[in-house]
Amino acid sequence: MQRIYIKDLNQHIGEQVTIQGWLHTLRDQKNMQFLIIRDRTGMVQVAHFKKGNLELAQLISGLGTESALTLTGQVVKNDIVKLGGIEIQLEDLGVENPAEVPLPFEPFGEYLPDQDFRLDWRYLDLRREINQLIFSVQTTAEQAMREYWLDHDFIEIHSPKIMGMPSESGAELFSLPYFETTAYLAQSPQFYKQMAMAAGFERVFEFGPVFRADPSFTSRHMTEFTGVDMEMSWIQSHEDVMALMERWLAFTHHRVIEKHGDAIESTLGLHLEVPTVPFPRITMAEAHKLLTQIGYKLPPEKKFDLDPGAERAIGAYFKETQGHDYVFITDWPFEARPFYHMLHPDEPGITRSFDLLGRGLEVATGAQREHRYEVLKSQALAKGLSLEMLQNYLNYFRYGTPPHGGFGFGLSRFLMILLDLSNIREAVFIFRGPTRLSP
């Protein structure tokens, strides 16, 4: 038995075929039964003349929608059939797994339950076409990212997620018992990426899980997410990182549009275009001036920083004035950045760093890193950090580590931006949050 995809059935007119999929709709009539079968590639009508096989007719009558079925029959062309003009005349049907009746909710109904309820039954939710598209797009995007990097001499690494020490200050850490001691879940591969620079790998990237123990209740935070990280050596400044990054992202858009542009347009009503390179750039100082100019009031405690409203305002401004979805905010004050970001040599207190906003949402943070041992130590001290705690990390900068920089990038946030999804829970296979540990 060779299983035929529904989309390929028109190449098998007149043949007996076997298809596998879910019972999308059952129309059980007096003499005829019509089953609409759905697989990943489409839907087709299967017709059964009841009197031809009463036992089979009875089996079909008892089927709940969404049951997983294997069906065999002859493909016939029939212009009367509105679904593609073809149907399968059923000869045999196997119930692989019946769907209990009733379903918790109808994945293909007129309306959807609350997101939280859908998350409880995520596998049913994921049967929806839009979700299959989202994760197909993610797959293509990841492949494109990897392809671009491989074409630019990057090495892929996989750094440990169980750590003896916090990877950097800031975000809260998850701790776990580890034999006789306590370990932590990595909140970033930051230190390991830099160790790869010290190792002479020159260019590395990693796709991997990142854990944040922050009790954040927003539409864009998760306690576990997929981080996309990159680090490159021998750079002149953070501009080199941004220049590579924007081309990498444009290439990713290109690949996604190439493969899914039509589906995205028909399913999401979204017409995607490859973002033009270079992306707009604005320094933090300029950003503050811009905000004043467009009338956005930043809270006083944010004089070195931006708040989400300001990011949305800046994103909207560049969309409006330059038609661009992305903008780099560069040159952040040291106050708002971790100790390892390199300072501008001629601008006191300003780092060689950037955030990337997409549709006003922070999707990446990057910088040139401070690779000079003594300078790095003094910057750590300036942040009030203990050099003893950091010694393993600081050791990476003692025996010939090149200048380098990189960024961390949120995969699900990128999907939100790309597909204009309003909630990160829709952009991730399984959501993890402070109060969501299952499924």
Added chain:
RNA sequence: GGGGGCGUGGUGUAGUGGUUCAACAUGCGGCCCUGUCAAGGCCGAGACCGCGGGUUCGAAUCCCGUCGCUCCCGCCA
């Protein structure tokens, strides 16, 4: 951690003090009709309105508490 909003049959909603206020849709069950078309028609089951307390002659409807969800802020990807 702080603030706002919401919580009504399986699911989604309507109803914001009182006469069938517990409705509508969808799903579910039964029947009817029909090569149907993400079908149509009829009938039916299903919620004491998150939970606890209070106000009132009377509460889904007002108040307080609590739990859950959600969004915003903080934090960040």
